[in-house]
Amino acid sequence: MTAVTYELIKKDSKSRARRGRVNTPHGSIETPVFMPVGTAATVKAMRPDEVKEMGAQIILSNTYHLYLRPGHDIVKAAGGLHKFMNWDRAILTDSGGFQVFSLGDLRKITEEGVTFRSHIDGSKHMLSPEKSMEVQNALGSDIIMAFDECAPYPADRNYVKNSLERTTRWLARCKEAHKNTEMQSLFGIMQGGMYKDLRYQSAMEIVEMDLPGYAIGGLSVGEPKDIMYEVLDYSADYLPEDKPRYLMGVGSPDYLFEGVERGIDMFDCVLPTRIARNGTAMTSHGRVIIKNAAHERDFSPLDPECDCYTCKNYSRAYLRHLFKSNEILSSMLLTNHNLHFLINMMKNIRQSIEEDRFLEYKREFYNKYGKF
RNA sequence: GUGGGUGUAGUCAAGCGGUUAAGACACAGGGUUGUGGCUCCUGCACUCGUGGGUUCGAAUCCCAUCACCCACC
Numbered sequence: 001m002t003a004v005t006y007e008l009i010k011k012d013s014k015s016r017a018r019r020g021r022v023n024t025p026h027g028s029i030e031t032p033v034f035m036p037v038g039t040a041a042t043v044k045a046m047r048p049d050e051v052k053e054m055g056a057q058i059i060l061s062n063t064y065h066l067y068l069r070p071g072h073d074i075v076k077a078a079g080g081l082h083k084f085m086n087w088d089r090a091i092l093t094d095s096g097g098f099q100v101f102s103l104g105d106l107r108k109i110t111e112e113g114v115t116f117r118s119h120i121d122g123s124k125h126m127l128s129p130e131k132s133m134e135v136q137n138a139l140g141s142d143i144i145m146a147f148d149e150c151a152p153y154p155a156d157r158n159y160v161k162n163s164l165e166r167t168t169r170w171l172a173r174c175k176e177a178h179k180n181t182e183m184q185s186l187f188g189i190m191q192g193g194m195y196k197d198l199r200y201q202s203a204m205e206i207v208e209m210d211l212p213g214y215a216i217g218g219l220s221v222g223e224p225k226d227i228m229y230e231v232l233d234y235s236a237d238y239l240p241e242d243k244p245r246y247l248m249g250v251g252s253p254d255y256l257f258e259g260v261e262r263g264i265d266m267f268d269c270v271l272p273t274r275i276a277r278n279g280t281a282m283t284s285h286g287r288v289i290i291k292n293a294a295h296e297r298d299f300s301p302l303d304p305e306c307d308c309y310t311c312k313n314y315s316r317a318y319l320r321h322l323f324k325s326n327e328i329l330s331s332m333l334l335t336n337h338n339l340h341f342l343i344n345m346m347k348n349i350r351q352s353i354e355e356d357r358f359l360e361y362k363r364e365f366y367n368k369y370g371k372f
Numbered sequence: 373g374u375g376g377g378u379g380u381a382g383u384c385a386a387g388c389g390g391u392u393a394a395g396a397c398a399c400a401g402g403g404u405u406g407u408g409g410c411u412c413c414u415g416c417a418c419u420c421g422u423g424g425g426u427u428c429g430a431a432u433c434c435c436a437u438c439a440c441c442c443a444c445c
Contacts, residue, residue, distance in 0.1 A: 045410095098406045219406095249405055249406040250405060250406090270405065275403090289401090291400095326410060
C-alpha cells in the first residue's frame, strides 16, 4: 500500500478533462487542483489558517530552500514540516532539481548529482538523488518529487536526450533511496524538452518504475504558449490514466484551463502569490495592476464577483494606497485574493467536469477574462 | 536698512567655461509561471529664478532684478 493513491471519479465527454481524488496521509485532494507555493515553509504573506480557509487542499514547499535554511535536521527535530509550519493538510515538496537549474551560477552537473553554491552564504553543497530523498524524508511531506534536471529552453536535442536519460537514472536511484514509503510517496518527473519522441521516451522510462504519480517537468520555462500547448497535448497522453498527472510550474488561468482540458490533475505556481506582492491581481475580468493611476479614486472592489475577504472589505483605491505606501497589508490582501481566485476557479472547473460542461465553462471564463 | 548665502524636474540634489544637464526619490507604464524577488525593466528638464552682457561657446564668468535663508542694526 502506497501512501498516496488516486481515484478517477469522472471523465468529461468532450475533452480529456477529468475529475479525481488524490488520497494522502494528510487528507484527500479533489482534482483538478491548484497548489499554492510556500517555498520556505510558508505561503508568503499568509497565515496557514487563512490558506486553509480559502480552500487550499495541499501546498508546496521546497527541498533546496529548507535544506539550506533552516536545515532539514531542524525541521525533523521540530516534528516534521507539517508540525513545524502548523499545516495539517497535505504537503508536496519539490526536490531541489529546479533550483540548482534556475539559481546555480556555480553549479556543476555530474552523474553523481549537482554541486552548487548556496545563494545565502556561498558555501558549497552537493545535491543528489539520495540526498534529495534524505532531505524530503526528513521533512515528511506527503508527496516527494524526484530529483531531476530541468533542461532550459531552448536546448538542443542532444543535450535534452542526455539530460532526460540521466533524469531517468536519477529516478531509479530516488526510488531506491526513498525510505518512508508508508507515509510519503515519490512522484517521477517527465522531461524531454520540446521534442515529441524524447517526451515519449522519458514517459515510457519513468512509467515503467510504477510510481504513485507522475509530473510533467521542463515546461513553462520560457517557451512560447503554442509550443507549450503542443508539447502538453501529447505529453499528458503518454502518462497512465490511473495515476495523478502533475504539470509543474503552471499557474495563469489560461494555462490551467488548457492543462485541465488535456487531462492534467495537479498544478503549482508562484505566479499568483508573486504578482500579488508586486501589485497585480487576477480577477474574473482579467488582470488588474493595482498601482495604475486609474484606480486612484476607484472605490469599488477589486473583483465585484469575488467573495474573498479582500474583495468584501476593501476598495481598489485603498489597495492602491497600500501598495504605493509599501504597506505589508498590501501583500497580504492581494495574495489572499489571488489565491482565493485561482482556488475558486479550480473549484468551478471541478464542478463543470462533474456536470459535463467543462468546455462551456472554459468559454464563459475566457469571454469574461479577456486577454491573458 | 546693512552684510553674507542660496536659487538646476514634484522633492533632495551633482555639475563650477566646451559633446545630446549625473544620481536618488516621487510620478507614469510594463514584466513576473516546479519563488535567490516588499522585485526587475522602461519612460520622465530642447533646459538650469528673470532680464541683459562677456565669449567661438554660459547652468557655470559679469551686471541688474526678483524670491528665499542667515547674521547684525
